[in-house]
Amino acid sequence: MPSASARERLNRAILAKPQVIVGAAGLCVVGAAALFIALTGDPRAAMPSAGARLEADKPTAELASGEDVFGYAGMDLYQTLDNEGLDAEGAGGFGDALITLPEGASVSATGSFTAPVRQPDPLPAAPMAGLHQPGPEGPLPRIAADGRVPAQAYARPFRANGKPTVSLVVGGLGLNAVTTRAAIERLPADVTLSFVPYAEGLQRWVDMARSYGHEVLIELPMEPTGYPNNDPGPYTLLASSSAEDVSVKLDWLLSRAVGFYGVSNYLGDRFATSDTATSALMGQLRQRGLAFVDDGSLQGRPGAFARASADRIVDEEQSPAAILRQLHALEIQAKTDGAAFGSGFSYPVTIEVASRWVAGLEQRGLQLAPASAMTRRRSA
Structure with a gap:
């Protein structure tokens, strides 16, 4: 979930x-x-002079998998890793770099390295009985008659082991098939994934994410500074919205798929200034048993069934070194406060760096936790 400027x-x-x-x-x-x-x-x-013959890759008959096309061999299309933020011995260039992590741990990145595709670790299939009701645009989440709520039933189970915890949400998913598949297949199941409601085939993406063990959020487009020039789409929740307006748009947004435990924000710094609109939103989410997780834009706004706000956005600056600095800062905060929560967007560089960063967390004395664990801890 990037900042308004990055999204724009x-x-x-x-x-x-x-x-x-x-x-x-x-x-x-x-x-x-x-x-x-x-x-x-x-x-x-x-x-x-000297020359070399270059030949274009032969086109493939079908969409390549995340493992096939989303490796470090193509990272120069997006970013180049330089010495900034690395130790004195770190090599510049993503093709052959040694990224130094806190407390002496390190991960080698060679030109042939790609984050591995992980084995599926499925969560229960959605929809679950009793957790939905018919709505004007499709099924809507609700609190079941026996008291079960989507915020708990669709969350990834988590058992703390006593170590400080770090959580990461990666958002903006569903619009780009390659990056979406890469996030689902390569990031650990304890990384929470957030999907754009306008995505084509959204239910298939949600089902695939859950089949790999990821809990899922649906993003709510909210009015940013600069609206309508910066327009998140036709169902944007506006700062000027009445409670009825919020309810009508929310019915459409929440009926795009089933199987999500909560919602997150897409932009929304201007929406956050409205007491009327935010109170209406939180009240609706609380009545439906949904969690609300934001990137820090709505920090301090209570409500919903459970709440959490990210401590920092990890990829406002989209370079490997800059993202690593933000992830390292999360580690430091977790060891100081017991927990830390980061938010990122589905940039290729974010997925690649995060997939390697999480690999050594346990050895560095930390536990990766799904965002729902943070909402339970910080429920309001």
Whole structure:
């Protein structure tokens, strides 16, 4: 769940169709170079040269899996790891780097390294009996007659072992098939996944996430600063919304899928300033037995059946070194306070760095916990 500024940049990049812009720019550059050489001759003609034949990869007949296409070999398309934030011996470049973690632990990243696909560790299939009721747009979560609530029934079971705990939510899932699959398959089951309600085939993604053991949140688009120029979609919860408006939009958002234990925010710094709108939202979530987990934008707003706010967003700066610094800060906070909670977005670099960071947590004296464990701890 990135900050408003990071989300706005992402939305602009998507809407601008960068592949078209890059292709056009490339044609312009090639055309200009050809014209220059035609008029003046090749300026490198008298210089020694060497060449190599490059061949494009053959297209595949179907969508490749996260394991096939989401490795470090392609990380230079997104980020390059430099020495910033690493020890003096850390090598620059993601192709061959030694990332030093706290207290002497380290993880080697070679050019052929990819975070492994994990074995499924399924949670019970959804829907569960008694936890839903018909709504105007589809099934809506509810508290069962026997007192069971979605916030508990759909959460991942967790047993504390006495070590400080760290939790991580990765959001923005469902819009990009490759990154969504990578997050589901590669991140440990104790990492909570948050899905965009507008995603096509949302129920299939939720079912797949639960089949790998991930508990699931559904993101609620909320009014950000700059709205409507920065527009999270047609069902955005507005700061000016009445309780009835919130209820109508929430019915649609909550009926997109079944099997989620709570909801999270998508943007919403302006929505958070409205007492009327936030109180209406929290009241609805409390009546339906749902948890509310936010990225820190709505910290201090009580309500819902259970509550938790992230202590920090780990990927506002989208470089491996910067993300590692934020994750390390979570470790320090957990060892000081007993628990710490981070939020991130489904950037490729976030998924890759987080998948390796969690591997050594136990050896560093920490326990990874699902976000629902934090909501129980901080329920309000």
